[in-house]
Amino acid sequence: MKLFLKLLLLAFLGGFNAQGQQLFTLTGKVTDGKGIPVPFVTIYVNTTTKGTSSNIEGNYKLNLPPGKTDLLFTAVGFESKLLSTTLFDNKSLNIELTSKVFTLNDVVIGRNNKEQNTADEIIRKAIKNREIYLNEVEAFTCDVYTKGVQKLLSSPKKFFGRDVSKILDLDDKGQGIIYLSETVSKLDFQRENKIKEVMVSSKVAGNDNGFSFNKASDLTINFYQNVVLEDKLNVRGFISPIADNAFSYYRFKLLGTNQDEDGQTISKIEVKPKRINDPAFTGEIYISNGSWRLNSVNLYLTKKSGIEFIDTLNIKQQLVLINKIAVPSSVQFDLKGKVMGFKFSGYAVGVYKNYNVEPAFNKHFFSNEILRINASSNKKDSLYWVKSRPVPLTFEETENYTKKDSVSRLKSSKKYLDSVDNVKNKFNLTQILITPYVYYNRYNKKSITYDPLYKSIMYNTIEGIALRYAVSLRQGFNDGRYYSVRPEVRYGFGNKHFNGNVQAKYFYDPIKNGMISFGFGTEVANLNSLKQANLFRNSINALVFGRNISKFYERRYLNIQASREFAPSFELKITADYAEREALLNSNYLSFRKTNDFTANDPFHPTDNESLLFPKHTGFIISGTLAYTIAQKYITRPDGRFYIESKYPRLEITYKKGIPNFFNSDVNYDFLSAEIFQKDFHFLLLGKSSLLIGAGKFLNAKQLYYPDWKHFRANRSLIFDADVRNFHFLDFYLFSTTKQYFEAHYQHNFGSFFISKIPLLRRLKVEEIIGGAYLTSPEKRNYSEFYFGIKRLNFRIDYGYAFDSNKRIEKGFKLSYEF
Structure with a gap:
């Protein structure tokens, strides 16, 4: 009688659409013959793709309509099990799977029953059909x-x-x-x-x-x-x-x-x-x-x-x-x-x-x-x-x-977050010596970051011993927006000169990476704008090795920058910069070495310490950069757009204009450049390559000064930044150009292709690196570099050669590390 009533009820409910159909829950546990749980068993309603999987403990759950259902249980290494179950209520059903018994009876795999089963023959058949099955799925x-x-x-x-x-x-x-x-x-x-x-x-x-x-x-x-x-x-x-x-x-x-x-x-x-x-x-x-x-x-x-x-x-x-x-x-x-x-x-x-x-x-x-x-x-x-x-x-x-x-x-409440902050905000002198000290206010999404001291104390021949210190204030919002303000002070004890500036940024559109920033103040800047050399490394070079590699000038500035994507992977960045610029002279020659190789701050007159590289002047420069990465995939989350590394190159076009007579601006030039960059070309077992090609020209060079020249990512230190864009041996300053240039960089990582075959070395798991770079311009024709090296995680050592046309001009080791 109960069964009849249930069937009558089911027939009545069948008149409604499927969305109103009642579902019952089938649960159970899948074990082997010894009672050991079988994890991640695939469970399907037979002849359909509706199903589930058991968890790591063998438990499963499946919602099913009332009535009879055929279920198929399959797992790697076990016999598949097909059974029927009837549900009119929630039900528990435990399943025992039997380990598959694989026998070594001969199985014919060739025509005319002549070729007998071997593993190699089966694999050859599978390889023969590999491409067919690779391409059989058109869509799903x-x-x-x-x-x-x-x-x-x-x-x-x-x-x-x-x-x-x-x-x-x-x-x-x-x-x-x-x-x-x-x-x-x-x-x-x-x-x-x-x-x-x-x-x-x-x-x-x-x-x-x-x-x-x-x-x-x-x-x-x-x-x-x-x-x-x-x-x-x-x-x-x-x-x-x-x-x-x-x-x-x-x-x-x-x-x-x-x-x-x-x-x-x-x-x-x-x-x-x-x-x-x-x-x-x-x-x-x-x-x-x-x-x-x-x-x-x-x-x-x-x-x-x-x-x-x-x-x-x-x-x-x-x-x-x-x-x-x-x-x-x-x-x-x-x-x-x-x-x-x-x-x-x-x-x-x-x-x-x-x-x-x-x-x-x-x-x-x-x-x-x-x-x-x-x-x-x-x-x-x-x-x-x-x-x-x-x-x-x-x-x-x-x-x-x-x-x-x-x-x-509780963890999102003010009381709890304040208690966490009270613990984590405890000041630690050892910490701030080598890492930033961050003061949090998590409830209000605020933070204050104090720079580590080891990066703040430095030495150069312009300022002598100097202190540069900055504090960053950040305010975040629930939707991913934030703004930050970073005031910075800098004082040279050698030249007794003070500089200070403020940088502010507002990230207003996480989806389209919309950002606007501005800054003002005074700063000691590197003459090569593309290479703000690591100030700590520069201090070591000067004090320990007696070489003042970096050259500086001073600028009093106001700048504004805005960037935004107007379509996925299309980014436009516009910058306006107004600055008074002044060349500087050396004022201090401190070194731990008895003799040193210090040179003047004018790289073109290294022995003349009174030579000023350029006269004091004012410049108003606007620039725009349009960048596009071809077919770049991305993820859209409510808190932003996140890009996946593309297998196609990134294209970038930059136009820069020096505008004369604007608030007494002394510069007058037009510069256009283009760049193609591909981070990774994959070559399967042979590893991956990176490539950069760039070219540019001053269309108008009526009036410009050294900071306006086209500079390159150079290096004169034993320690270098392992970026494919960087030269290993090129001088920072001598070969910048006011005319036109062409550069190319290539690097390949074999990913242990060769070393893994050498018994005594393969345990090191180091990756083989080869690469080269090329530059030509009126100031430096046919300059090239070639290098090879090894890499393990974030540490790398290269040995390279530099050539001026066909003449070798330099060779040596270069080291790189990154934390």
């Missing part, structure tokens, strides 16, 4: 759920004098989840890597107003590509086990075959790198015999593979056929590592459902915006997540949400 749409978890397994008690447990909210053992976030997105894809993702919901533990950094497209990995994870975990990327050249990097072993639920024979193949330090995976891949397509993968990367920052990475991917096209049903990344005393682990999982592999996109559907996060995405309540979360939370994750969310509002 789907819903994607992602979850990212990062946790500390152990940590030091103190880090730079700060209590780690308090800062990261850890337990007394130094353990805990430090990042937990979930998203639900709508993902659209079209071949040629066209992607559009809209994040409809976002949840971040302990931050009600935060937006997740999870991105569904970040979990995309396609092993039909020859090289995967390029420039992600190292420069070069890693060879796919079914790449065209896979046999040069892998050994394969057939572990056995098995029949899936459709009667398809699946071969389990072990993959191992031929050489211990090859950029290759270890693990198993599963291939469907006959079609020779990937069924699933379970692969590992370790430090021996060349990954940086983490110790191991495990990738599991399960594929499903939709209209005879294979698409991911789930993907899982697990990582572990240890750095600077912090032992950590984490995972990211993506569950894909509701596929449509034959969508119809209009011509302008895709753009360079690859992800848009809706402003309301972080406003979903807990009931929404209970209903929409396809992968249940573990007990630890639930506890983390409960704990952090319960204090989230």
Whole structure:
């Protein structure tokens, strides 16, 4: 009778639309034959793409309509299980999966039953079909759920004098989840890597107003590509086990075959790198015999593979056929590592459902915006997540949400934030010596930053020992806007001269990067405006090595600058600068060396200490720069627009005009330049290159002074900035031009391509660098540089040569570091 009433009720409800249909919740746990939970099992309503995944503890949850439903449970390394269940109420259903038994019975893979099964033959078949399957997916749409978890397994008690447990909210053992976030997105894809993702919901533990950094497209990995994870975990990327050249990097072993639920024979193949330090995976891949397509993968990367920052990475991917096209049903990344005393682990999982592999996109559907996060995405309540979360939370994750969310509002209260500020604002003399001291008022989004002292005390031959000190005041707003004011004072004890100025900036449009700034006052400026040399390094050069590399002048100025994007990747910047400029003379020759190589402040008359490089004058200059990065992808968040590194170059055109007679301005010139810059050209296993080409000309040079000349990014110090734009040996000042110029820079990073093959050196994990630069102008014709070096993380050493036409003029080592 009860069943009859339920069926009658269902028939009655069937008259309404599907949106009004009642759903019941099926929950359960998936274990193996020993009762051990099976994590991230893919669970689909059979013959559909509606489904979910179990969590790391094997628990699953799925909302289903009333009545009978056929469910398919699949997991890498386990027998798939198809079963029927009938729901008229919420129900619990535990599932036990059986490990797949792979036998080594012969399987025919050739014609006329002559070719017998071997791992190598199966892989060759898969490689032969690689390009077909790489290009078989024309387009699709789907819903994607992602979850990212990062946790500390152990940590030091103190880090730079700060209590780690308090800062990261850890337990007394130094353990805990430090990042937990979930998203639900709508993902659209079209071949040629066209992607559009809209994040409809976002949840971040302990931050009600935060937006997740999870991105569904970040979990995309396609092993039909020859090289995967390029420039992600190292420069070069890693060879796919079914790449065209896979046999040069892998050994394969057939572990056995098995029949899936459709009667398809699946071969389990072990993959191992031929050489211990090859950029290759270890693990198993599963291939469907006959079609020779990937069924699933379970692969590992370790430090021996060349990954940086983490110790191991495990990738599991399960594929499903939709209209005879294979698409991911789930993907899982697990990582572990240890750095600077912090032992950590984490995972990211993506569950894909509701596929449509034959969508119809209009011509302008895709753009360079690859992800848009809706402003309301972080406003979903807990009931929404209970209903929409396809992968249940573990007990630890639930506890983390409960704990952090319960204090989230408390942490945004004035009382709490003031108490945090009282602790963090405690003055530390040791800290301010080497790092900035920041005074926070978090509730009002205000901060005051005091410069570190080591950067404030300096020496040069113009001012002698000098003190330059600045304080930055910043006021932020909830929508990402902010303004800042930075007053600065500078006093030279040698020339007994005081300078002071104020810089202010208002960032008014986070989406279009709209900014306006102005400044006024006096300053001691570098004669080469493109190279404000590091004042600390300049002091070391003078005091220790007896070389005053940097040259200076003084200016009393007023400037205004505005910049804004009028379209994505199109940026216009306009600057107006009015200044009185005055050449300076040396006043102090202090050095720790008995003899020194100090020169006059006029670089063209190094022995004449009374020579002034230019007369005192006034200049009013306006300039405009239009920059565009071709096809640059970007993410739009409610708090701003964020760009992804483009594989196409950035184009930049600059026009500068010296306007005469404006408030007694003495300058009169027109300058036009163009630049093409590409940060990274990728060459798969051979690494990546960077390229810059620039040219310019003074269209009118009736009246200009040395600060107006075209300068170059030069270097005369042992320490250099490792930017492809910079020359290694070029003089800062002697070869600036008032006419025309052409320059080119090229640099290539092989990413350990050669050194990884040398047994005694490959453990160093250093990257090989080669490069060169070229400059020609009336002042310096056919100048060139060539260099080679090695790099490890942020440290680099080069050895290079400089040539004037065909004559070698300099050689030597150059060092670079960055923190």
